[in-house]
Amino acid sequence: MANLSTSYLGLKLKNPIVVSSCELTNSLENIQKMEAAGAGAVVLKSIFEEQIVFESDKFIDSSDASLSPMKKGLQDILDNRSYDYVEAMEYMTNFAKEHTLKEYLDFIKLLKSNVKIPIIASINCVSAYDWSFFAKRIQEAGADALELNIFILPSDITKTSANYDEMYKKIIQDVKRFVTIPVALKLSYYSSSLVHRFVELSNSGIAGIVLFNKPYNPDIDIHKIEISTGKILSSESDYLRSLRWTAILSGRVGCDLASSTGVHSYETVVKMLLAGSNAVQVASLLYEKGIGEITHLVDGLNKWMDEHNFNTIDEFRGKLSQKNIENPAVLERVQFMKSYAGIN
Ligand SMILES: Cc1cc2nc3c(=O)[nH]c(=O)nc-3n(C[C@H](O)[C@H](O)[C@H](O)COP(=O)(O)O)c2cc1C
Structure with missing residues (x-):
């Protein structure tokens, strides 16, 4: 039996399989099943910054004068803000009415006394509005780390890439003021200078980057001739984008990498590790085939390591990253060459 342990965000994981943030990580029962199936860590279902703003009154002590500008800032957001995307709006009207931030904090406490694996x-x-004080509450509740899912769709015609870079940096600075636990960023691949942005962010005090968050994509229903919901779960071939960028960024960034999207088999887990990941996140596979699939991923990785005589993950992590391969250009090829077409 190989040693599958890995370090991710400064946390020691028994193996690199991390359950992604999703509805499945919203219950103690599921998380206990994930732990029993062998998960190395879990990322909880996200709360939205809007919810923090919505409930800020309950959390900001009005006797603390130093926090009153923050309180006013939050009120301004509530009064003036147009919600940036449909998902947040839906969340506010449905989920937030039934769930409170206190429940989120209580849930973290409950998990910390009932499961051993790290809770992220x-x-x-x-946005970089002043919602970040809540990160401290999350730390106090006992979370081992915090993942920030920052999805800014760069669709504003008035904003340059530099403007967006500033927004990312501001969010990190704000959150880092309040916490000492490791902070990871789950980022979008929508970037005109992805390597530059990610390397800069990786050196700004964060502990890890998750490649990538999966955007909600609208579709079009040609029968009703209206906008419809695109496919929510990933497909097996969706891992290729994360694989390429993991391999390109590995060894260049100043923090850990977790690869996410399209991980449906142990073979893909192995590929991500060879590309340079510290951890591999899964969600859709568990929706489609059940939480027990985690065991297959762990067993498959173990078997592959035995077959290739690897005792530890560090012996092969990043072996096929761009920095370590003889012909780095293969990872930057984007054109289909005629000889590869082969499809009639
Ligand atoms: C039903 C569902 C809910 C999700 N909710 C969140 C969320 O709250 N926060 C987040 O960062 N990602 C969320 N995700 C995205 C997943 O964490 C993951 O990034 C995405 O599904 C791609 O990974 P996969 O191919 O393994 O599914 C959700 C995914 C699904 C399917």
């Missing part, structure tokens, strides 16, 4: 809390955010 998650916040969905799109």
Whole structure:
């Protein structure tokens, strides 16, 4: 039996399989099943920054004068803000009415006394408004790390890439003021200079980057001739984008990498590790085939390591990253060459 342990965000995981933030990580029962199936860690379902703003009154002590500008800032957001995307709006009208931030904190406490694997809390955010004080509450509740799912769709015609870079940096600075636990960023691949942005962010005090968050994509229903919901779960071939960028970024960034999207088999787990991941996140596979699939991923990785005589993950992690291969250009090829077409 090989040693599958890995270090991710400074946490020691018994193996690199991490359950992604999703509805499945919203119950103690599921998380206990994930632990029993062998998961190395779990990322909790995200709360939205809007919810923190919505409930800020309950959390900001009005006797603390130093926090009053923050309180006013939050009120301004509530009064003036147009919600940035449909998902957040839906969340506010449905989920937030039934769930409270206190429940989120209580849930973290409950998990910490009932499971042993690291618990990574998650916040969905799109702005650098002053919601970040809540990160401290998450830390106090006992979360081992915090993942910030920052999905800013670069669709504003007035904003340059530099403007967006500033927004990312501001969010990190704000959150880092409040916490000492490791912070990971789950980022989008929508970037005009992805390597530059990710390397810069990786050196700004964060512990890890998750490649990538999966956007909600609208579709079109040609029968009703209206906008419809695109496919929510990933497909097996969706891992290729994360694989390429993991391999390109590995060894260049100043923090850990977790690869996410399209991980449906142990073979893909192995590929991500060879590309340079510290951890591999899964969600859709568990929706489609059940939480027990985690065991297949762990067993498959173990078997592959035995077959290839690897005792530890560090012996092969990043072996096929761009920095370590003889012909780095293969990872940057984007054109289909005629000889590869082979499809009639
Ligand atoms: C039903 C569902 C809910 C999700 N909710 C969140 C969320 O709250 N926060 C987040 O960062 N990602 C969320 N995700 C995205 C997953 O964490 C993951 O990034 C995405 O599904 C791609 O990974 P996969 O191919 O393994 O599914 C959700 C995914 C699904 C399917």
